[in-house]
Amino acid sequence: MCRIILGGTGGQGVITLGKLLAIAGMNEGFNVSCYPIYGAEMRGGYAFSTVILAREEVPSPIISRAELGIFLDPLAFDYLAGMVGRRGMLVINSEQVAVACRRDRRIVPVEALSAARAVGDERCANMVVAGYVAGAAAGRFDPFPGLAALEKALPAVFPGKKNVIALNEEALRSGYRQAIPRPAGRRSD
Numbered sequence: 001m002c003r004i005i006l007g008g009t010g011g012q013g014v015i016t017l018g019k020l021l022a023i024a025g026m027n028e029g030f031n032v033s034c035y036p037i038y039g040a041e042m043r044g045g046y047a048f049s050t051v052i053l054a055r056e057e058v059p060s061p062i063i064s065r066a067e068l069g070i071f072l073d074p075l076a077f078d079y080l081a082g083m084v085g086r087r088g089m090l091v092i093n094s095e096q097v098a099v100a101c102r103r104d105r106r107i108v109p110v111e112a113l114s115a116a117r118a119v120g121d122e123r124c125a126n127m128v129v130a131g132y133v134a135g136a137a138a139g140r141f142d143p144f145p146g147l148a149a150l151e152k153a154l155p156a157v158f159p160g161k162k163n164v165i166a167l168n169e170e171a172l173r174s175g176y177r178q179a180i181p182r183p184a185g186r187r188s189d
Contacts, residue, residue: 001054002141005066005083007076010045013126018049024145024153025053033061053143067141070129071097091133093125115174124171131175147176
């Protein structure tokens with residue numbers, strides 16, 4: 001079972017990211033729970049989501065401990081990082097969550113905003129992080145959907161929006177490339 005806590009503020013795509021992980025997991029045949037939590041504000045309020053991916057039945061959508069935390073905002077990190085177990089992974093948008101003073105091997109920084117801008121829209125930072133996690137989670141979390149499953153789920157998340165789907169596919173791939181180590185001596189393109 002892989003329990004995930006996602007946190008950020010409204011407008012960062014935390015709820016969308018949770019939905020993407022859940023749909024990709026369902027498409028892969030996993031049992032899934034997705035529980036979004038957000039404030040009444042349109043943008044800028046808190047936004048959290050829990051996602052559970054399992055091969056067995058999911059007993060409850062409520063989690064008290066997670067294997068994976070994804071944080072796009074410093075307040076969400078400060079509030080929720082304690083839910084991630086000692087052997088878990090804390091993936092942060094390093095351009096918005098400053099944790100340089102913390103010596104915690106669980107923290108994995110991702111330069112999501114820069115990568116999203118390079119793709120063409122900083123609103124895709126959540127997808128950069130999702131792509132990164134798909135690459136970093138391979139073999140570490142079971143079950144977890146891979147890059148192809150995330151890409152396949154995009155039309156269900158953004159129905160009828162071909163341009164948005166294409167942009168988000170590119171953002172997923174950008175994040176995935178950050179997670180996959182390159183063999184020595186090979187150039188990145």
